Amino acid sequence: MSYKLKLPFINTFIFDVDGVLTDGGVNILTNEAVRTLNSRDGYALQYAAKMGYTIFIISGGNSKAVKDRLLSAGIKEVVLQASNKVKVYEELKAKYNFKDHTTLYMGDDIPDYNVMSMVGVAACPQDAAVEIKEIADYQSPFKGGHHCVRDVIEQTLRVQDKWFKAEAHEW
Numbered sequence: 001m002s003y004k005l006k007l008p009f010i011n012t013f014i015f016d017v018d019g020v021l022t023d024g025g026v027n028i029l030t031n032e033a034v035r036t037l038n039s040r041d042g043y044a045l046q047y048a049a050k051m052g053y054t055i056f057i058i059s060g061g062n063s064k065a066v067k068d069r070l071l072s073a074g075i076k077e078v079v080l081q082a083s084n085k086v087k088v089y090e091e092l093k094a095k096y097n098f099k100d101h102t103t104l105y106m107g108d109d110i111p112d113y114n115v116m117s118m119v120g121v122a123a124c125p126q127d128a129a130v131e132i133k134e135i136a137d138y139q140s141p142f143k144g145g146h147h148c149v150r151d152v153i154e155q156t157l158r159v160q161d162k163w164f165k166a167e168a169h170e171w
Contacts, residue, residue, distance in 0.1 A: 003137035006121045007159040012096075012103040013048060013152075014089070014115070017059035017066060019108035019144040020125060041149035042073055048153045049074025051162050056092055058082050060111055086114045106152055108132060108144050123152045 015021055021041055049055055057070055057078040067078045076096065082088045093100075101120040105112070108128040116122035116135055124136040125144040133139055140148035157163035 003121050003123075004155075004159065006101075006137065007104075007156045009102050010104045010121060010156050010160075011052075012054045012056070012098040013156075014056045014058055014092075014103060014105045014119075015149055016107045016109075016112055017057060017063075018061050019128070020106050021057075021066075021070075021149055022145040038145055038147050038150070040147040041145075042069075044147075044150040044153040045070070045075065046073045048157065049076075051157065051165070054096060054098060058085050058088050058092075058115070060085075082111075085111055086118070089115045089118065104152060104156065106140075106149065124148075 021038070045055060055075045057067075057075055057080075059066075059078075059080050060082055062080045067080055070078050077092065079088050079092070089105075092098075099120075100118050103119040104121040104123060105116050105119040106123040106125070107113075107116055108125050110129060110131060112124075113131060113135065116124075116132065121138065122136050123138040123140065124132045125140050125142060125146075125148040127143040128136070128139070138152065140151045142148040142151050154163055
């Protein structure tokens with residue numbers, strides 16, 4: 001089934017950080033790892049949250065600055081240092097009562113594989129690992145950190161006629 005036919009049912013987004021919300025690069029400054037987030041992705045995350053979508057982050061990384069920034073954008077929960085993403089996914093599902101078929105997960109590498117196999121729409125950036133591309137329902141034409149998150153959020157909201165509603169853009 002085409003991923004476009006599944007988008008009308010999506011009400012929950014889950015994203016990985018490194019390689020999805022970032023380009024996967026990590027700059028080390030003294031004792032702190034610095035990551036760059038794309039502002040277009042940030043806007044889409046804020047907009048989707050404002051439109052009532054539930055958004056989670058499941059990441060193996062550990063950056064308090066990234067967590068704080070994402071929570072301020074309206075992300076429901078940010079789970080860092082997730083060594084078992086399936087376990088975290090199942091815990092979030094039980095806590096927030098969402099369904100597999102209403103969830104879009106975007107990941108880019110092997111740790112995302114099993115969760116991507118469980119959700120309604122599995123998406124990945126253009127530069128994802130080969131194994132991830134093979135199971136993805138949708139491969140964004142954009143690389144990680146270069147508005148691939150905006151791409152899947154915008155597509156989903158457009159299909160549901162919730163993108164570019166003037167009242168939602170009044171901050």
